[in-house]
Amino acid sequence: MKQLDSLQFLRFVAAFSVVLFHFGSGLAIEYHLDRNYFFMGATGVDVFFVLSGFIISYSSNPARGLVYFARKRIARIVPLYWLLTFVVVLIALVKPSLLNSTIVTVETIIKSLLFVPYQKTGGAVQPILFLGWTLCYEVFFYIIYGACLIFGARATWFASAAVLLLIALHEIWPEGSVEWRFYTNPILIEFVLGMMLHKAYSAYSAFRSGSNIAAALLILLACGAHFFIVTFAGPSLFASSLLAVLLVSGFLLMRMPAGRIWAILVLLGDASYSLYLIHPYTLQLPLKLLGKHLSLPFVTGILLVVTLCTIGISVVLLKFFERPMQALLMRQPKPIEQTVAPVG
16 A cells, blocks of 8 residues: 555654653653643654554555464564563663663563563553553554454454444443453544544545645644643543544645655654654653753753754664564565476
8 A cells, every 4th residue: 555655744743742742751750840841742642543543444455364464563563662672671680770660570571572561560551661551552453453354344344343342341341450451441442543534534535635725724623622622621532532533634634745855754754663662761861860960951952962863863773673674574485496306
């Protein structure tokens, strides 16, 4: 399927929003500020979930089968996630003071590598690489969608029904084990919203034709609606999901012109996975080392530089690790050539 460049750009917007959220929260915790001024950046996670629902429904081909689907998903998310998990394990063993609530055991390593969340001492349900909690949801969604590929072209509908059933069960039995509460969390609705957005995109040619004016209006509406709801009713899943759906819709309508600047934005979107996973640690390092010794303005300036460097590191990881590993894991084995013995 054709890559939708505007959605790649949105990936970067979503990842950078989460970077800003952790930028602000790190300063707020270290300097006891009264608020995180980038609190809205947390909705980048909601955008990622809606995007995932859309992209999986858009790009999956049931005719290729479950094995191909699984290989592609594994090649996309596992290599970098495992690499960074082992890096955090190494830090926890060598310099645990640089981390907060990470405890390394054989059990936590195995669960983390298999995308199984567990409850840490601080109460958070996360793997060792703490932002991996979102990947635990992603992998769970992939498993559901992969299982529904047996229904062919109706896979999206059956996957949506399965997710909605889980959410309904959560409403009936909200209490239970950590795993039960995690895998029936209503946040799963955002994958369904993404899949339904793809169905609308496929059904209406005007949606596919696009309009930058309509895109701009929809993006403004998304931000305005979110600000209004949060201001008068407080943060909620409804507010975040609505923002995410409207933003993805707006970027779907967007038509990006050719040119170097737009190509760079698409490249940054390609590198958003690396940016998303590594930034909490690159931002935490200067805060841990310098926060108690330097002023807030000075550390803020350092974090701005670190943020730019983190974006550069994410592009390097994309080019020299992510893409080569994806190519390696998706490589088709060469057929074994059979030799025929000469006659006579």
